[in-house]
Amino acid sequence: MTDLPFGFSSSGDDDDRRDSGDKSGDKDGGNTGKGSGGQDPFGFGFGGAQGFDPSNFDPSAFNPAMLGQMFSQLGSLFSGMGSGLSGSGSSGPVNYQLAANLARQQIGDFTPVSGGENKAVEDAVRLAEVWLDDATVFPSGIAKSVAWTPVQWLEETMPTWQRLCDPVAVQLSKTWEGNLPAEAAQFAGPMMGMLTQMSGMAFGTQLGQGLGQLAKEVLTGTDIGLPLASDGVAVLLPEAVGTFTEGLEQPAQEVMVFLAAREAAAVRLFAHVPWLRQRLLSTVEEYARGISIDFSGIEQLTTDLDPTQLLSDPSKLEELISSSASFEPKTTPExxxxxxxxxxxxxxxxxxxxxxxxxxxxxxxxxxxxLTETMRRRRASGGPAEQTFATLIGLELRPRKVREASALWRQLLDASDITVRDGVWAHPDLIPDATDLDHPAAFVDRVIGGGTSAFDDPIAELERTLAEERANEQREKGGKEQREKGGSSDTDGDA
Structure with a gap:
């Protein structure tokens, strides 16, 4: 996986995968295209093999009507993508249909979930739920427990991935269209729709590659820290759990219960802290709003480019889209x-x-x-959470912060009880920040020193906070109406 945000993979990624022995993309060249070569990362199949003969092209005879010929030729190139370009997912900032197709190819063969595996997951979650009742004030949030195959995980979690990816992709598209250098815009204008489609394919390609790998590695529905499954659904993936268990000294049944407890605890947290899911997603949107792109690379690329070259050599379009040097986003302080x-x-x-x-x-x-230490090492070595977020939005979940966060919660519990500890989740203003993770003792002193009455009942505290916010909104609305009414009276009096 690359550390660049998705859609900006460097040209050497395919070579790296071949060198590392990744065979997941061998079928059809790693995509749904049938005629693409090994150096064609998006499956566009540019080149004379598709029937376009550059030797017959005379630049001096160029006229606008020839654009029709180029679009016809490129249309045949895109048709090679097959079903990846059709369906509801083929439009928009990301081609999600293409992403799903590529991810399924990368998943390859998988073992269907058996009845015994379904029962094992249900039993493990049920036992974990009983034990969790004494470890947190949050009650169970699970409506059902399920065992998924990698393909089921892909299909069920795609709506959440769309919500995560769309803000980033949309902003990148707007930035591209609004800041394209004048020289490039002059000849790219008539083909901007095609460029947008190609960009959506590029995003979909990298997203599909990432999700295909992730689907084979995730152990539970919340393995990457986000609630990817529907509300109230606890998910374990037996095939990945079995692979994870290999080489461990612990019995397979204990590993299953341990992972079920992690999943059940996370589902409880997201079920009873209603602001948490939205806060994670809105942070991605906030990040997306600040995206800007350094166009110095494309300016360099287009300085000596004759627009007619796009007819004789359509791979120039691919070069414009796939060049990470040309389109690498800049990270602002915000x-x-x-x-x-x-x-x-x-x-x-x-x-x-x-x-x-x-x-x-x-x-x-x-x-x-x-097992806890094994999970820590798994994350520290670049597990699916770090790889996926680094690829999609440039985010890296640093293992050091996970360890420090765990220490903070432990110290708070040692100094108080589970009611105080879990009460911190009652409102986003109460949770620790990055500074608190570096200095947990100060945070604990602040919570304990400020009294624990605010944390006696986290659910009730959250309800009181929401009620206060609604009351404030009503007061502000009433005041506004009163002022408007007073202004209207003054006007009538003057009349």
């Missing part, structure tokens, strides 16, 4: 602040889950400590 907030929030979620599961299972499953 964006970095948004990413830091998201990293902190994801670390707090992971740290809280870790502490709750340790308390619930510590005396019941001897291998809980070892």
């Amino acid at each position: 964006q970095q602040a948004a990413l830091n907030r998201m990293e902190t929030l994801l670390a707090l979620i992971e740290g809280w889950v870790e502490q709750v599961v340790a308390k619930a299972l510590g005396d019941r499953i001897p291998g809980t400590g070892a």
